[in-house]
Amino acid sequence: MSELAGAGAGDADTRAIEASPLGPVRSQARFWRLKSFARDRGALVSGVLLVAVVLAVVFAPSIGRYGPDDADNLARYAPMGAGGHLLGTDQQGRDMLARLLFGGRVSLLIGVVPTLVAGAIGLGLGLVAGYVRGLVDQIIMRCLDVVFAFPMVLLAIAIAGSMRPGVLTEIIAITIVLVPYFARLARTATEGVVPMPFIEAARAAGGTRATIMLRYVLPNVFSPVVVYATTLMGLMIVVGSGLSFLGLGVQPPTADWGAMVAEGRVVLRRAPHVTILPGCAILIVSLAFNFLGDGIRDALDPRTIRR
Amino acid sequence: MGAFITRRLVGVLPVIVGVSIVIFLLIQLAPGDAATVLLGPQATEAARQELRHTLGLDQALPVQYFAWLVRTLSGDFGRSVATQLPVAALVLPRFVNTLILTLGSLLLAIVIGYSVGLFAALRAHSLFDRTSMAVALLAGSAPPFWLGLILVLLFAIQLRWLPVSGMQDIAGNGGALDVMRHLVLPAVTTALGPAAIIARIVRSSVIEALGRPHVRVARAKGLTRATLIKRHVILNALPPVVTITGLQLGYLLGGALLTEVVFAWPGLGSLLYDSITARDLPVIQATTLLIALAFVLANIVVDMINAALDPRLREA
Numbered sequence: 001m002s003e004l005a006g007a008g009a010g011d012a013d014t015r016a017i018e019a020s021p022l023g024p025v026r027s028q029a030r031f032w033r034l035k036s037f038a039r040d041r042g043a044l045v046s047g048v049l050l051v052a053v054v055l056a057v058v059f060a061p062s063i064g065r066y067g068p069d070d071a072d073n074l075a076r077y078a079p080m081g082a083g084g085h086l087l088g089t090d091q092q093g094r095d096m097l098a099r100l101l102f103g104g105r106v107s108l109l110i111g112v113v114p115t116l117v118a119g120a121i122g123l124g125l126g127l128v129a130g131y132v133r134g135l136v137d138q139i140i141m142r143c144l145d146v147v148f149a150f151p152m153v154l155l156a157i158a159i160a161g162s163m164r165p166g167v168l169t170e171i172i173a174i175t176i177v178l179v180p181y182f183a184r185l186a187r188t189a190t191e192g193v194v195p196m197p198f199i200e201a202a203r204a205a206g207g208t209r210a211t212i213m214l215r216y217v218l219p220n221v222f223s224p225v226v227v228y229a230t231t232l233m234g235l236m237i238v239v240g241s242g243l244s245f246l247g248l249g250v251q252p253p254t255a256d257w258g259a260m261v262a263e264g265r266v267v268l269r270r271a272p273h274v275t276i277l278p279g280c281a282i283l284i285v286s287l288a289f290n291f292l293g294d295g296i297r298d299a300l301d302p303r304t305i306r307r
Numbered sequence: 308m309g310a311f312i313t314r315r316l317v318g319v320l321p322v323i324v325g326v327s328i329v330i331f332l333l334i335q336l337a338p339g340d341a342a343t344v345l346l347g348p349q350a351t352e353a354a355r356q357e358l359r360h361t362l363g364l365d366q367a368l369p370v371q372y373f374a375w376l377v378r379t380l381s382g383d384f385g386r387s388v389a390t391q392l393p394v395a396a397l398v399l400p401r402f403v404n405t406l407i408l409t410l411g412s413l414l415l416a417i418v419i420g421y422s423v424g425l426f427a428a429l430r431a432h433s434l435f436d437r438t439s440m441a442v443a444l445l446a447g448s449a450p451p452f453w454l455g456l457i458l459v460l461l462f463a464i465q466l467r468w469l470p471v472s473g474m475q476d477i478a479g480n481g482g483a484l485d486v487m488r489h490l491v492l493p494a495v496t497t498a499l500g501p502a503a504i505i506a507r508i509v510r511s512s513v514i515e516a517l518g519r520p521h522v523r524v525a526r527a528k529g530l531t532r533a534t535l536i537k538r539h540v541i542l543n544a545l546p547p548v549v550t551i552t553g554l555q556l557g558y559l560l561g562g563a564l565l566t567e568v569v570f571a572w573p574g575l576g577s578l579l580y581d582s583i584t585a586r587d588l589p590v591i592q593a594t595t596l597l598i599a600l601a602f603v604l605a606n607i608v609v610d611m612i613n614a615a616l617d618p619r620l621r622e623a
Contacts, residue, residue, distance in 0.1 A: 143325070146322055146329060149322050149603050150326070150598075151557035151598065152557055152558075152561055154564060154595060154599065154602075155329075157583070158579075158595040161579070161591055162334065162588065162591060163338070238448070238450045242565050245452050246580055247583075247584065261456065264456075268456060268460060272460050275457075275460075276457070279454075279456070282450050283445070283448055283449045
């Protein structure tokens, strides 16, 4: 990763770090990145918040007294705080807090897993396309152009809608539509790295194509992909909840945040909190991912390192 | 410019072929074989056999694809599994309604995004700037279908200013004015996300333009602030904004699909939703194809606008 920091050479901050007499360059640069990240209050708060959300959904069974599917006909439409239900109940008298926590497991999964899988696949494709060039590059990129020809949400809906509804279906659909975005980014980054002297040196030293790609190019392409992935996770939570809202994801009585909004829609007049709360959860988590992505980008970008 | 358009149109042909292959393959994703999917679960085995033969489902996949392509190109999208009506008759009127919603939202997104971004940039770091950018951040991160429901709650249920759903009054004789009234909430819902992103780009683009040397020279010449902004800032800040607006088209179309479901807007989005629920694959295919083609065309138009604004792009 530190090679990429060098890629922005000519920048005063970078040179200052590299010329620093204190310790090896790598740990120095890493230290400033950590420090810059810690100074970014939005990113820090978001990071802490996301960790808290993950812990809360993982330990959902030990939080609160109710299960997510425990219907109680006597406690339907309870407003927030009523009868021991901190966030109220829905039209079947199910505890909203429990449903939000358990639903969060699915929603986070749908936001995070496709981004990671598509990130890995796209990274591989982009790396090969950008390094090997020629016919391979042409074939890969023309195929990806076809995916770009669809509005992202439309293709995800069409793919998921043609398959059997379920969490796996949603994950597959979102992964497919995401791959080209990562591949294009990775290809551009690879193209930037390949002409650099250390790649030529590796080639002169007799490195094979695979060795050079994996040991020298990959580490330099990695960080922009990570930043992009973090920012996309927020958007994918929104897209995934959109698919669930349409009924393409988990089936009742299990619900994620998108499906909960769809359920709440029917009782919007009577109990608006059933709709409002899961949407707030989606909003907060997607905002947090966006802030976190910005923070990581700023921390990794040598131009924004401040002291 | 003519050569540029020709080049762009020729370049898009392979993409359209690719799109048609993807849409053809959708039916392969469906559980069960295509004959079962197309005829529905109630059909007899004999009927399924017959359809397999007429559609050539017993032949190799490439042969099937070409047969499907020829049928589709001649305007035959097949019959809806759910209603048994020809898909083309079902889809086309819906397409017009989706266009109304999408164009309305696009216009709204541009007007809101551009004016908010411009005002925020001209009063950078003021209260208006900070508030509007915070709101933009929220609107840009919120799920559009949920935002729509919140707007319904506020403006249709609480304040009763606007209708909750549909495209016309039940009698359907309200005319264009009635359609406009029904359009407000869905269009605002669809427009808010893209408007937020446009506003942020306009703001940074205008702030950047304000700092350029030619603006400083113009200011030194003694131009009034209004002339300066009109003549030297707005036009120079335009190209990145057009690009971003173009990129928002996909987001807008995708958002419109969900918004239609929320507001029961009788367009392709709600048709897609109904056909997914009914597992009506021919309708899903036709809807997806139409929207994708519209999207490809819209992108070409955006490229043309960009090329008209910036002659350098025409050479590339």
